[in-house]
Amino acid sequence: MSTAYNPETVELEAQKHWSDARSFEVGEDAGKDKFYCLTMFPYPSGKLHMGHVRVLTISDVIARFQRMQGKHVMQPMGWDAFGMPAENAAIKNKVPPAKWTYANIKEMRAQMDRLGYAYDWSREIATCDPKYYRWEQWLFTRMFEKGLVYRKNSIVNWDPVDQTVLANEQVIDGRGWRSDALVERREIPQWFMKITAYADELLEELERMPGWPDSVKTMQKNWIGRSEGVELTFDVADEDEPLTVFTTRPDTLYGVTYMAVAAEHPLAEKAAATNPDVAAFVEECKQTDAAEATLETMEKKGMALGINVIHPLTGEEVPLWVANFVLMSYGTGAVMAVPGHDERDWEFAKKHGLPIKQVIAPADGSEIDIDEAVYIDKGVTVNSGDYDGLDYQSAFDAIADWFEENGRGRRTVNYRLRDWGVSRQRYWGAPIPIIYCDDCDAVPVPEDDLPVVLPEDVEFTGHGSPLNDMPEFVNVKCPNCGKDARRETDTFDTFVESSWYFARYACPDSESAMLDERAAYWMPVDQYTGGVEHAILHLLYSRFFQRVMRDEGLTDVSEPFTNLLTQGMVLKDGAKMSKNKGNVVDPQELIAKYGADTVRLFMMFAAPPEQALEWSDDGVQGSFRFLKRYWNAVQDHMAGGPAPDLPASALDAGPKELRRKTHQSIAKIGDDLGRRYTFNTAVAASMELINAVTRFDDKSDAGRAVVHEALEAVTLMLSPIVPHICHALWAQLGNETALVDERWPVLDESALEADLVEIVVQVNGKLRGRVSVAADADNDAIASQALQDSNVQRFVEGKEVRKTIVVPGRLVNIVV
């Protein structure tokens, strides 16, 4: 049957086969080698965009490839269904967030099916389902009992006009996105999870994660930011409470010429109460959003508080400043300033005319001028009283010892990592299961009363959470004492849902426990794929949650993701696709025009997965053209009737060459798909093989047999990427089995052997010729043959050969 390639017919038929045969639904089979292949689940924003198509296709290729290696593959899909866009849509369209979200899920699931992804839909999860979020509410109450959650004040962006808390994203140039009012920092009580209790474990385990990219591990390591130092207390003149600071450089203590606190620090607020200038400055510091990037790029400003701090070793008084770059959320909210040996302190001192003292000298004895340039290297102490002449470690120990012996401080470890604030003042999230009682304080909702179900039928105004206006939700009895009490109306950060969904896919229907024994079979995830933008937050929170679940006895697994692949963004005209920029390409239109296989192929071919992918309409057409060529190659071949078997006797040069290409391709593509994850080069190699078949015109039995072998091999090897067309062509090649159940082609090592190899000849590192030598020639034979090349002779003639380097199988470099 010779027909033109019709993607839609081919694709719907293949999809029907997979669906009828339930090809991708898997149970737990202890006798089989499991492979859990997972993509970071999407937010149901409406329709799939190209970024989704890219990550979903990458993961699908890996899943299908592993299945062909004989693995028992599970690839689930679900929805990160809570989040702000549903609330924004609710305000705009007057649709309840739940309704909007479920409609989006329905549409996006249909699009995924049309793209032919190998999902086990029986495991589908939507995080806004109470059957899902009840378990994170339950885990939160368990953490509460263990002291792993606590409540404290923390800073949010406050929109003074809309009277609402804004996300960082909703602050544009320091102003609220709807009201355009200047945003303020404001402190409100919020719930925190003690991720810092796991800081050391999260850090140390990074050393034993070979399946993660080094870049991600480095980012997490720096984010955790473990540093060993000393906590020092400074007495404050006319104050009872001392000021505590953390430093990694106690060796520079004699260089302290001032101290600084954050605007929210109690000492700054105390000074503000009596000094209007300070009060104005503190207010000014708060007129900004809470993002760290904002604070770090702001002009460094400060003001003396009129308070003096007493240097613990010299007894001298140094001034205390309030500064906008000191973060209340990091350390103690106070720092000691050593302008001679800290870059930021130096610049601040220069600007405000504060003294700069040199207390460290270069170890090599060279002279420096501390007024001209800051000196931040470790060296030898000078101008440091009894502690002069010590190297960094000796000075560190001597000064740390003094503080510990005198009860004025202690050696300690500090982390940049902060505890995870999980409270959100939003409606569309999982309710935090807490009840506030005047007598009993904050009481966790008892297990029997879980889940705390989020009311889904709501009026949405946009002024704060509708939960606050729902007495039937808020007014409850205290579970402890039975008196009237109030329910928490804050909801969880949506990162809470995404921190454990991967484990729940193993047992999505479990009603008796968060996880059951099926999770022991499937966890950890063997291959996790998602955007680099999640390198820190999502992945670190997930590693933390997995450990909390472990310590709750739910699993033995500590690390949730064995191998991690971070894929790049999809760009058009050099920019991320977005509605604002008007550079969005809709996958739906392309599927209608070219079919799902073309879209999948282009995505895999255009760039390696980690890199950003530049969209190209022409490139998509090229992919479509290739599929037509591939289709036609099979039609042409099969038009000659059923293919004969490979002859047992030796092949002539032509068929032998094609057969070598076939088996080189099997080795190359298997390596690209299985180890390197360079899908682009796997596609290129497939194209080369099909080009070789197209050029090959030996219609003898032996010729047709090697062509048939090549076409079957390429059909198997392309099937993870373009499964539909391969499904159809596999049948056309005369196979009665379904391609989805086939194994990867077997490599015949003997077919790779060649008699002659081409060697490149260089003279002084420049390419001067090529010679063909026997594959088993020794180095001397290769070198002498290289010297005989006429063009090589031109450059060697009359010169002395100083050295000859032979790289077997590759090149000869003659140095004259």
Added chain:
RNA sequence: GCCGGGGUGGCGGAACUGGUAGACGCGCCGGAUUCAAAAUCCGGUUUCCGAAAGGAAGUGAGGGUUCGAUUCCCUCCUCCGGCACCA
């Protein structure tokens, strides 16, 4: 500002462990087919000099190590991601 990643023909990219820079594809140029166009097929395509053989230059910029550097080291430029309430 801090942390991480990138920069190679007209374009997307390849070169995996220091060993032929530009595989594969797009675009473009020429040809075939066609009444014509689309589609398809064949050939060419880093730049400069040259009819060709061949030569010279060339992987963001500058320096270094090496017989040999896109690859390793140093300095700088630039773009992208993250910075804790976008997901």
